[in-house]
Amino acid sequence: MPTSTAATSGMSRRRRRAQNDSSPNYQAKRQDLLRTAAEVFREKGFEGTTLHDIAERFGTDRASIYYYFASKRELFQALFHDILVDVLDENIAVAEHIIASDDDATGKLRRLVEQQLNSYEKNYPFVYLYIQEDMTQLQLDATSWGKEMARKTKRFETLVLDTLQQGVDEGTLRTEVPVQLMAKSLFGMINWTHRWLKPGMRKVDAKQTAEAFCALFFKGARTKN
Known part of the structure; x- marks a missing residue:
């Protein structure tokens, strides 16, 4: 449990740094992710969609999604x-x-x-x-x-x-x-x-x-x- 909490806290810090940085690459990737997520949400609805579904469609893993959004609800x-x-x-x-x-x-x-x-x-x-x-x-x-x-x-x-x-x-x-x-x-x-x-x-x-x-x-x- 402590390891999981530390990992989550570390990801949160990296996400905040990236958001504050607002680099063109980060923002472009974020917009691409939003568009991909919108397609999946449209097809499956909010309740039927998982972060794994979005990550798979985006061509990444679920852990990478947390670099941009803390949860499915935040992404939505x-x-x-x-x-x-x-x-x-x-x-x-x-x-x-x-x-x-x-x-x-x-x-x-x-x-x-x-x-x-x-x-x-x-x-x-x-x-x-x-x-x-x-x-x-x-x-x-x-x-x-x-x-x-x-x-x-x-x-x-x-x-x-x-x-x-x-x-x-x-x-x-x-x-x-x-x-x-x-x-x-x-x-x-x-x-x-x-x-x-x-x-x-x-x-x-x-x-x-x-x-x-x-x-x-x-x-x-x-x-x-």
Whole structure:
């Protein structure tokens, strides 16, 4: 037991030194590890993934993972803390620019759908992990940055809700369907793509998916006039 504790303590010190050093090589390897881990988490889920699975896919041993992260949970949380916070900021900035445009509600919604799916494709598979996993169960919502992510997600959803309401007020979207239900239907289509849409697919990409979703959604959501 003393040997194991000493070894763990030594690894912790080396990890801290490497993180403080922030050398390009260390950071590049860390980013490669995060991307590899994201793929494994996407395939097996958080509970079904082990550090051995990640190490094997990364082409190293489990002990080497500890040079970068102290645990599977720390590694998983880094995917969101290091990457997705910036992605959410970018999505909100683009969405706010769209909302401020002179487009009608339908035009704005179409651009919002395109932005969301393009972001999913560009930041694959990190965004999909956020959709796939239960953030409450993983206690991400207990951290300050986790709460900030939840707030940013809610902000994006509110922008979509406001645009749907604009469409109802303009008379271009159905009044008999509650705006909240419209939003759930739209997000349901978009978010379910985490099960099947993958960059590099030969027949379907984000652009084609956005066009198809908009055609289906607006044909059903539009008034007859």
